[in-house]
Amino acid sequence: MQINTESRDVFYVSDGTAITCETLGHVLLGQFSFSANEKTFPFVESLDKVEDLVREIENSFTRTGEKPLVFFSIVLPDIRQVLVKSSAHCYDVLEDLVKKMQNDLQMEPQPKLQRSRSVKRDSDTYFDRIAAIEYTLAHDDGITLKGIEKADIVLLGVSRSGKTPTSLYMAMQFGLRVVNYPFIDDDIKAMRLLPEFEIHRHKLFGLTIDAQRLTEIRENRLSGSDYASDEQCRLELASVEALFRREAIPYINTSSLSVEEISTRILEKAGLKRRLV
Known part of the structure; x- marks a missing residue:
């Protein structure tokens, strides 16, 4: 065979x-x-x-x-x-x-079901993780910037560049409070940082993606739309990446990276420590 x-x-x-x-x-x-x-x-x-x-x-x-x-x-x-x-x-x-x-x-292991030191349900670390997840969900996709001062990091990028899955992974795995904000048409035209971001500049981190990959992702969501067109994707990415460079915001390209790799690289570049291991 x-x-x-x-x-x-x-x-x-x-x-x-x-x-x-x-x-x-x-x-x-x-x-x-x-x-x-x-x-x-x-x-x-x-x-x-x-x-x-x-x-x-x-x-x-x-x-x-x-x-x-x-x-x-x-x-x-x-x-x-x-x-x-x-x-x-x-x-x-x-x-x-x-x-x-x-x-x-020189010690015998004692096998027991569900024995793990990664999540301690009777300790503060478990509740810190839950609080981080709740915060990140409440601040997903630009829903609100209220309470941004409590964020550990703020992810910026065009729509469908990987902000939401990365934010949730960082909250669930590392106990980090994450705000993520998508640049919309008005932002693209003005292309300047919101006042809320100016005072928290040290928390900003950008995500970008190859234009072809972004077009594919958007086509799966809204096929044939201007939103998914190659021209629109290239325009948005060029404008946002220019903003990142001008404002000295660190950023990475997510095109060929898993959410685990994206999150780990963000932590490394931003100098953040994992709260939960």
Whole structure:
């Protein structure tokens, strides 16, 4: 049977949220050229759930003739054993690290469901994260600039340059309060900073994007409109990038970057520290 090297089924499996599996899996998959048909299975914490999952794995193997790739984090041995016996290439995202820490610390691990130090629901960090998300949602897409003095960073850019997903990622992952503001027609014509931005200049950060990519994104939303035209996209980007340069506002091009990469580069360039890890 000929193996298809263009696409593979990929499962992210965890007895928790599966976010760690997704993150590490994406990094590893980025080293290979095939496309991934991805599915995520969080909270696989019982034999019934893992048996349902194994049926999906077997169906994938039968359908494609290829073993799917499974990135997993399962701490309970009986559930883990069922999974690794399935017709899949299984990668435990924590196993090597746990073993190394065990050797380094000379301490036996004590596996427990949902054990993580990343989000402590009984501590101030959890509520800081929720407050950051609420603030960022309230200040999305220029809804309001009231309370801008509480923002950690203000993202500026043309419509559809990646401001909203970046803002939410930074709030959820790093606990940062983010305002994002899209330049509209009136802004493009005047092309000057609002007074609210002048007094918070040190918080400003710009996002830009290649004109062709922006046209594609806008065409998917409003096909055939002036808003999505190549000419309009080029005009807006040229005007906004000129403003960024004139006002010495740091900015990055988001065209080929994931939201994780965009956020990390913003933190690095802006000198911000992650509040939550």
